[in-house]
Amino acid sequence: MTTRTLLNGLAYRALYRAGLRPWEGYRTAAAPSVDALFDREVAGRAPPLGRALDLGCGRGQYTPELARRGWDAVGVDLVPQAVDEARRRAGAGVTFVVGDVTRLETADLGTFDLFLDVGCFQGFDARQRAAEGRGVTALANPGAALLMLAFGPTRLRSMIGGASRADVEAAFPGWSVDADEPASTAGLGWPMDRTAPRWYRLSLA
Numbered sequence: 001m002t003t004r005t006l007l008n009g010l011a012y013r014a015l016y017r018a019g020l021r022p023w024e025g026y027r028t029a030a031a032p033s034v035d036a037l038f039d040r041e042v043a044g045r046a047p048p049l050g051r052a053l054d055l056g057c058g059r060g061q062y063t064p065e066l067a068r069r070g071w072d073a074v075g076v077d078l079v080p081q082a083v084d085e086a087r088r089r090a091g092a093g094v095t096f097v098v099g100d101v102t103r104l105e106t107a108d109l110g111t112f113d114l115f116l117d118v119g120c121f122q123g124f125d126a127r128q129r130a131a132e133g134r135g136v137t138a139l140a141n142p143g144a145a146l147l148m149l150a151f152g153p154t155r156l157r158s159m160i161g162g163a164s165r166a167d168v169e170a171a172f173p174g175w176s177v178d179a180d181e182p183a184s185t186a187g188l189g190w191p192m193d194r195t196a197p198r199w200y201r202l203s204l205a
Helices: 003-018 022-029 031-042 063-068 080-089 126-139 165-171
Strands: 051-055 072-077 094-098 112-118 140-150 175-182 198-204
Touching (some): 031 063, 051 126, 063 072, 063 094
């Protein structure tokens, strides 16, 4: 575990203990656009859909939605408190694991057909992003896809994170960007609504 990963983990632990989870409002406020992306991913796939991994799942806002659509859904997060709460809130067909998304190869999670990253990648430095990319690639089945929501590299990047398309592509060599679309800023509030968030869809070449 790198020093920055440790610091990120400590910061998120402190926020969860304090009950401060400003990122969670986005799931409710932007539900129509997020659900449309999830539905689009299912369209054209024949069941069984396969396995999906929610990277940096927190308290499990998105993981159950993947399961509801037919994925065998797994959420992974570095903060034990968040994972414990996710487990209490989850329904059938969902598994939550404490783990480091920059060391996925060591977590014994198996392989996956879909990966979801909502705001996790954007908070990492270049080394951590590359580590996440390697881990996702190692766990990806042929034809796997990755959906990622990331803030743009604005002036606020040092405070709240952000990643460019070039950052995403650099961390995931061997993957192709199939979609690059602006994301809704509903529910983000200031200053996060000034971060030009984007949804990326990548597929393993």
